[in-house]
Amino acid sequence: MYVLDVYSPEFAALDNWDVKQVNKNELPKLRALSDLLWGMWENTARQALMGNIKHFMVFFISNDETAPVIISRALKAVGVADGQPKVVPGMDVIVGGDRPGEHEAAEALIGT
Numbered sequence: 001m002y003v004l005d006v007y008s009p010e011f012a013a014l015d016n017w018d019v020k021q022v023n024k025n026e027l028p029k030l031r032a033l034s035d036l037l038w039g040m041w042e043n044t045a046r047q048a049l050m051g052n053i054k055h056f057m058v059f060f061i062s063n064d065e066t067a068p069v070i071i072s073r074a075l076k077a078v079g080v081a082d083g084q085p086k087v088v089p090g091m092d093v094i095v096g097g098d099r100p101g102e103h104e105a106a107e108a109l110i111g112t
Contacts (some may be wrong), residue, residue: 001037002057033058057110074105
């Protein structure tokens with residue numbers, strides 16, 4: 001299952017409600033993205049496919065507070081001294097890659 005441009009309930013409430021602070025009691029009880037995605041999958045998948053989901057994939061890291069930290073640490077783990085992504089020609093961080101720390105760095109990026 002793939003999703004794009006996802007925000008946490010708290011961040012989305014700050015943005016959409018145009019407030020400076022959110023009362024967490026006003027937010028949904030389900031806050032984990034994986035719980036929400038499972039609910040969507042369970043609601044739409046045919047019974048025969050129900051147990052066949054293998055991965056949730058989220059494109060575009062939308063957490064402005066943690067994304068730079070996670071990306072920088074992952075890149076430093078694979079030898080990029082300044083931890084900054086290169087625009088051209090781009091960069092690869094591969095699960096199961098050969099560089100020391102690359103597997104863990106790739107999993108951290110995927111997990112965000």
